[in-house]
Amino acid sequence: MMTRVLGAVALVAVVAATFVALRVVPPDVNQGEAQRIMYPHVASAWLAYLSFGVTALAGIGWLWKRDLRFDAVALAGAEIGVIFTAFAIWGGMMWGQPVWGVMWQWEDPRLTTTALLLALYVGYLLLRRLTDEPERRATRAAIVGIVAAVDIPIVHFSVEWWRGLHQTATIGSPDRILNPAAPMAFVGTLLGMLGAFTLAWLYLMIRRYQLARAEAAREEAARRGHLLRARIIELTE
Amino acid sequence: MSALRRDAGIALAIARKDALSELRGRHATVSTLFFAAVVLLLFGFALGPDAERLADAAPGLLWLAVMFAGILAVNRLHLLETDDDALEQLALYPVSRRAIYAGKALGGLAVMLVLGIVVLGAVGILFAVDVAGAVVPLLVTIVLGAIGIAAVGTFYAGVTVRLRAREVMLPLLMLPVLAPLLLAAVKATAAAFAGDPFGELGAWLQLLVAFDVVMVVAGAATYGFLLEDG
Numbered sequence: 001m002m003t004r005v006l007g008a009v010a011l012v013a014v015v016a017a018t019f020v021a022l023r024v025v026p027p028d029v030n031q032g033e034a035q036r037i038m039y040p041h042v043a044s045a046w047l048a049y050l051s052f053g054v055t056a057l058a059g060i061g062w063l064w065k066r067d068l069r070f071d072a073v074a075l076a077g078a079e080i081g082v083i084f085t086a087f088a089i090w091g092g093m094m095w096g097q098p099v100w101g102v103m104w105q106w107e108d109p110r111l112t113t114t115a116l117l118l119a120l121y122v123g124y125l126l127l128r129r130l131t132d133e134p135e136r137r138a139t140r141a142a143i144v145g146i147v148a149a150v151d152i153p154i155v156h157f158s159v160e161w162w163r164g165l166h167q168t169a170t171i172g173s174p175d176r177i178l179n180p181a182a183p184m185a186f187v188g189t190l191l192g193m194l195g196a197f198t199l200a201w202l203y204l205m206i207r208r209y210q211l212a213r214a215e216a217a218r219e220e221a222a223r224r225g226h227l228l229r230a231r232i233i234e235l236t237e
Numbered sequence: 238m239s240a241l242r243r244d245a246g247i248a249l250a251i252a253r254k255d256a257l258s259e260l261r262g263r264h265a266t267v268s269t270l271f272f273a274a275v276v277l278l279l280f281g282f283a284l285g286p287d288a289e290r291l292a293d294a295a296p297g298l299l300w301l302a303v304m305f306a307g308i309l310a311v312n313r314l315h316l317l318e319t320d321d322d323a324l325e326q327l328a329l330y331p332v333s334r335r336a337i338y339a340g341k342a343l344g345g346l347a348v349m350l351v352l353g354i355v356v357l358g359a360v361g362i363l364f365a366v367d368v369a370g371a372v373v374p375l376l377v378t379i380v381l382g383a384i385g386i387a388a389v390g391t392f393y394a395g396v397t398v399r400l401r402a403r404e405v406m407l408p409l410l411m412l413p414v415l416a417p418l419l420l421a422a423v424k425a426t427a428a429a430f431a432g433d434p435f436g437e438l439g440a441w442l443q444l445l446v447a448f449d450v451v452m453v454v455a456g457a458a459t460y461g462f463l464l465e466d467g
Contacts, residue, residue, distance in 0.1 A: 063462055078430070116416050118415045123409045123410040125412065127400075138364055139465075142462070143462055146455070147452075148454050151413075154417045155416055155417050157417075157444075158417035158448075159416075162420050162436075
């Protein structure tokens with residue numbers, strides 16, 4: 001029931017934030033209407049990083065406590081992270097086309113980093129699907145998730161060094177937020193979008209976690225069923 | 238301190254075992270070397286025959302050939318351990334898991350070093366770049382790159398060695414993680430070939446060192462879990 005309420009609130013919040021971003025806030029002076037893509041784009045990128053962080057922490061949790069609930073959280077984080085990563089890349093390309101004149105900008109460190117991020121976690125998800133036994137799958141996934149998370153800052157740093165022209169991080173540097181050049185309306189809209197997306201993320205995480213637990217329970221029941229059948233055959237022979 | 242020395246001894250014993258079986262059977266080196274040579278030839282066909290363009294692309298081609306061949310090498314070294322459940326036997330030894338990881342990675346490093354040096358020579362000949370003029374920085378780059386590939390490769394080969402789709406999953410998991418190594422190694426190699434006009438060689442080598450340290454630590458810390466139930 002609580003989850004359903006959360007889902008409804010998240011839906012309303014995302015719709016409201018989208019309306020504000022599309023209709024209420026004025027377009028950017030330089031980038032025009034395309035700048036509106038920035039709101040969901042930044043929010044998705046933030047949630048992608050959050051998801052992969054959750055996956056790495058849940059992996060550590062599994063290795064430490066040996067509780068498969070951690071593994072369900074790790075799976076939820078990775079899957080939802082991949083979706084938000086893909087969404088962020090898509091938004092970035094849509095924005096790049098009018099503003100940069102190209103969809104793909106090799107010199108932009110964040111774009112290339114994000115593409116690698118997608119490859120890392122699609123690999124993670126494929127690895128999960130190729131392992132049947134739950135404990136073994138959890139261990140393999142946990143350590144691959146941890147190493148991938150360790151790799152992200154190195155990837156980011158190296159590509160940044162390689163050459164960059166991306167807009168500097170908007171939230172990371174407070175002077176830009178307080179700067180009159182970035183009006184409060186823009187900042188407020190972005191924060192609203194972040195909040196709305198985070199609510200939706202939370203809802204999706206809970207639902208995916210519940211689904212993963214249900215899948216695990218079914219797997220376990222099927223395994224027990226097999227054992228039982230084998231035992232019956234053994235006894236009747 | 239003595240525990241560390243014992244670990245080092247065990248790691249060397251495992252590496253020696255791999256090296257010995259490699260010297261006798263040549264499972265990894267010969268096939269990987271020829272694979273790297275074929276990759277270089279195909280790069281030449283794909284980008285050539287303009288000599289200038291090939292020389293420009295040489296650092297990137299060198300490292301792609303080393304990385305692609307390296308995937309095969311670390312895979313071979315781990316396949317050795319699947320015969321007769323040798324990996325399970327290895328896991329049963331009452332020694333620290335870090336030592337086992339270090340041993341496998343050292344074996345991988347030996348193969349990667351041979352591979353890197355031979356490919357460097359081949360690139361010098363095929364793409365007409367001046368290797369002799371910058372031997373020391375090139376060798377340092379090769380060593381640092383080989384350490385990183387061996388560290389990451391050993392770890393991912395451990396993850397994938399018991400998978401059905403091993404041949405696809407190993408490169409799929411390994412190559413994105415190696416992206417920073419590729420960037421830094423290619424930049425360092427290009428700087429070395431050009432005589433380091435902008436004084437950037439040191440910075441790229443430092444990045445390689447940082448990558449190597451992080452990946453060796455991460456691999457050593459997690460490889461044990463793989464041996465236990467991965």
